[in-house]
């Protein structure tokens with residue numbers, strides 16, 4: 149025990165109270181006595197107390213009532229009750245009232261000390277738990293997934309809850325919001341982490357091939373199927389299959405996938421034998437599946453099978469708290485450990501003001517380019533390659549033409565913006581930019597200079 153524990157002893161019996169106070173004092177506690185519940189509460193309001201030892205039977209407020217009052221006033225303060233009769237009833241009552249423990253009079257000194265030490269241990273554990281929980285709640289990452297916003301914290305909590313089970317997960321969110329990171333993090337947070345995480349992009353493979361990719365095929369199933377090949381479902385056995393861009397899956401495959409989800413078994417193309425598979429399906433899409441279902445492009449029954457655990461990631465512009473931690477993490481990821489780089493406060497401020505139509509992916513691109521363009525350890529606002537369409541933060545659509553119309557730009561201003569954008573696209577390569585723009589390099593230099601000069605309203 150490093151610091152002296154303060155204990156308040158409450159008993160209307162003077163001899164008893166004084167004896168307990170002196171016992172505790174001898175044991176190294178700092179003990180104070182009060183002869184009734186009311187002055188004891190007064191004392192608690194005015195002083196820090198680590199524990200209360202109280203008699204039950206007292207004139208006025210009883211010890212049981214005192215426990216309730218202490219809970220309301222100082223919920224973390226444990227109370228040990230002393231019962232004179234040792235009846236089961238008062239013991240039960242004591243615990244029900246919320247006392248930490250009770251001792252029966254007459255008691256041995258060690259009984260009292262033991263009850264108190266246990267109370268302190270329990271309280272320390274509770275405090276530690278609370279501290280840890282607070283730290284987790286406030287932390288800005290869950291595995292590789294970064295986020296400090298309430299929305300991301302809700303997602304962390306949900307992921308933690310479902311990481312170990314097999315229910316299908318459907319991740320939705322705009323492009324670049326981190327759907328794939330969520331899928332991976334979920335896999336590696338759960339008991340399936342020792343088994344494979346198998347991602348497949350449903351748009352990247354033609355529908356005819358996708359079926360055999362997913363379910364495998366037997367030899368001779370189709371021209372070119374020279375050997376039997378295991379599908380991704382089997383490869384992901386015991387693990388997670390990540391079906392990316394599920395909104396783009398063709399109708400034929402949708403019904404086959406639905407059957408797999410219902411039966412938990414697959415049938416390789418050209419085969420007549422089914423194979424049991426234990427795979428968690430995590431699907432993702434940036435499409436509005438409600439719309440896709442209304443228009444008949446996506447099967448409603450498949451949607452319900454996939455959407456057992458929905459995770460929606462809001463766009464970055466609705467999570468301003470995430471911009472800073474994301475920017476810092478993404479910068480560290482691309483800068484490498486040998487050349488640590490920092491963002492100046494002005495740069496962070498500027499990043500927070502951007503609309504981020506492309507979400508975290510766009511933020512990542514901007515930072516990657518900033519790293520390439522500047523050698524300074526500290527990256528300032530001016531080093532950020534943000535197009536004027538970004539800093540202008542147009543409401544709604546972010547494309548160049550929309551911005552031009554919204555801001556009633558002259559043709560010349562639009563031209564400058566287009567030049568600037570093309571230079572960004574080519575990574576600053578003026579020869580290539582000039583080619584794309586169909587102007588000669590001298591013109592590009594002349595106009596590019598002006599396009600890059602700070603605008604009056606930004607200075």
Ligand SMILES: Nc1ncnc2c1ncn2[C@@H]1O[C@H](COP(=O)(O)OP(=O)(O)OP(=O)(O)O)[C@@H](O)[C@H]1O
Pocket residue numbers: 292293294295321322323324325326327328329330433434474508509512
């Ligand atoms: N919360 C996050 N924490 C860490 N990195 C993130 C986060 N969100 C996005 N990223 C990074 O942003 C980039 C885009 O993320 P990801 O590929 O997961 O987006 P997506 O939602 O799958 O986009 P798309 O719909 O275009 O496929 C990745 O490089 C990823 O590492």
Ligand SMILES: [Mg+2]
Pocket residue numbers: 327328392
């Ligand atoms: Mg993706």
